[in-house]
Amino acid sequence: MLKIQAQTNIPTDFGIFKVYAFSESENDWNPHLVWVAEKTDFSDVVNVRFHSECITGEVFHSRKCECGQQLDAAMKFVSENGGIIIYLRQEGRNIGIINKLKAYALQEDGFDTVEANLKLGLPADGRNFSGAIEMLKILDVLKVNLLTNNPEKLKSLDNSGILLNKRIPLEIDSNTTNESYLIKKKNYFGHLLDKI
Ligand SMILES: Nc1nc2c(ncn2[C@@H]2O[C@H](COP(=O)(O)OP(=O)(O)OP(=O)(O)O)[C@@H](O)[C@H]2O)c(=O)[nH]1
Numbered sequence: 001m002l003k004i005q006a007q008t009n010i011p012t013d014f015g016i017f018k019v020y021a022f023s024e025s026e027n028d029w030n031p032h033l034v035w036v037a038e039k040t041d042f043s044d045v046v047n048v049r050f051h052s053e054c055i056t057g058e059v060f061h062s063r064k065c066e067c068g069q070q071l072d073a074a075m076k077f078v079s080e081n082g083g084i085i086i087y088l089r090q091e092g093r094n095i096g097i098i099n100k101l102k103a104y105a106l107q108e109d110g111f112d113t114v115e116a117n118l119k120l121g122l123p124a125d126g127r128n129f130s131g132a133i134e135m136l137k138i139l140d141v142l143k144v145n146l147l148t149n150n151p152e153k154l155k156s157l158d159n160s161g162i163l164l165n166k167r168i169p170l171e172i173d174s175n176t177t178n179e180s181y182l183i184k185k186k187n188y189f190g191h192l193l194d195k196i
């Protein structure tokens with residue numbers, strides 16, 4: 001069972017956020033982080049982003065994916081409109097950073113983002129979003145707009161007890177390096193991408 005292990009306020013380039021660390025044990029060094037924008041009104045529909053960790057994109061500005069730009073866009077959106085970022089420790093679609101780097105090495109040899117995971121004997125996408133739902137419930141969020149292009153994230157709310165009001169697209173312009181990755185996301189995972 002996830003529990004709030006710590007909470008504080010953090011000023012950011014996008015305004016002040018209330019930040020919660022959620023984990024089962026207080027000794028977990030990789031807790032999920034929930035960032036609540038100052039304007040958030042819990043009695044209304046809450047804008048929510050489920051964001052899976054991507055250290056290469058978010059911290060080191062990798063051009064292989066669009067995760068860093070999506071996180072920034074989501075923080076800007078919720079700071080302006082109210083909302084919550086649920087930062088999930090699901091690096092590499094939950095195969096971990098070592099396996100993700102191994103998958104990237106295979107991608108240098110011509111395998112795509114899905115084939116590389118499978119070649120390693122790992123699922124194409126090893127995530128589920130039950131933890132995100134658990135955290136929303138602990139925070140008393142009842143009805144959400146989900147910022148995503150991923151149909152699996154939308155589906156995760158089915159019968160969850162949390163109502164999906166609508167999807168808010170979070171589409172970033174592609175570049176020459178991440179274009180094939182985004183095409184695969186659209187064609188294989190069914191991501192709702194209009195620009196690609
Ligand atoms: N295994 C693997 N993971 C990747 C690769 N590229 C990006 N990722 C991971 O994919 C995940 C993307 O997460 P999100 O941006 O939350 O989700 P999404 O499925 O793209 O859906 P959106 O909500 O539309 O952004 C992160 O955990 C990244 O680390 C890759 O080539 N291989």
Ligand SMILES: [Zn+2]
Nearest residue numbers: 054057065067
């Ligand atoms: Zn990424």
